[in-house]
Amino acid sequence: MTDRILVIGAGITGLFTTLYLSENGYDVILADRGDISGGTSGRFHGMIHSGSRYSTNDIESARECIMENAKFYGMASDFIDNTGGYFVALNEEEEKFGDRIMEGNRKCGIETSEVDPKIFLRDIEPRVSKNARRVFGVPDKVVHSYEISVAVAAESVMKGAKIFTYSHIKPKEDGSVTISDGTNTRNENFDTIINTAGPWAGNVSEMFGSDELKIMPTLG
Secondary structure: OOOEEEEEOOOHHHHHHHHHHHHOOOEEEEEOOOOOOOOHHHOOOOEEOOOOOOOOOOHHHHHHHHHHHHHHHHHHHHHEEOOOEEEEEOOHHHHHHHHHHHHHHHHHOOOOEEEOHHHHHHHHOOOOOOOOOEEEEEOOEEEOHHHHHHHHHHHHHHOOOEEEOOOEEEEOOOOOEEEEOOOOEEEEOOOEEEEOOHHHHHHHHHHOOOOOOOOOOOOO
16 A cells, blocks of 8 residues: 655645655645745745855855756756856955955866956946956856746646645644645545645644744744
8 A cells, every 4th residue: 555645835845855755656645834835935036056155165065056056957947047147356355355266166166257347247237336356157047936846746746646735734633634725624644744844844843743843944
C-alpha cells in the first residue's frame, strides 16, 4: 500500500516537496490556508545571486551561489530573466575595492566583466549616479516566483498529487486530519505529515501537539 503524505504549506519548499514525493509514487496532499506561494515565497525580491557579494569574504558561499544560479537557470529558464547585475563604484575607495571583486569572482568561477562607465550610463542604465567610476557586470538573474510555483503545482497534480488552497487543517484525537475550505470538509488519514509552513511552521507544529519548534520571523 502506498504511503499517504500530507504536506502543509504551499510555498516553494512545500511545492517541490510535493512534486518530488508524487514523482516517486507517494499519495500526496498539499494544503495551504491561502494561495500557492501566498506567503514569503511570493513576497521576495526574486533575485538569484551570482555570488559576487560574497566572493571577497566567503568563497564557499559564493561558489554555492554561482553553482545554484547555473543549475536553477538550466532547469527553469522559462521562469527566469537573465538580467545580469552590476556593481558600481562611486568613490576612490569603492574603485579600489573593484579589484578585490574581480579577483574574488575569478577564484569562485563567477564570470565578471568590467564595463566602461560612460557606456554603462549611456546604453545600459542612465539613472545611475553620474559619479560612477567603475562598473562590473555579473550574472545575477531574476525568477518569477508565482509563475514557477504554479508550474510546479501543475506538474505535481499531473503526477497524482492533490492540492487544496484556502483550506484549514485540524488534527483530530483519532489521528486523522480534517481539511476544510469553509464549504467542503474532508477527513483524511496520513502515514506522514510534513511541515513546510515557513515562518508559520511553529504554529503548525504546535497545532499537532509540539511546542519545541520556536520561530521568530525577521525582515530580510
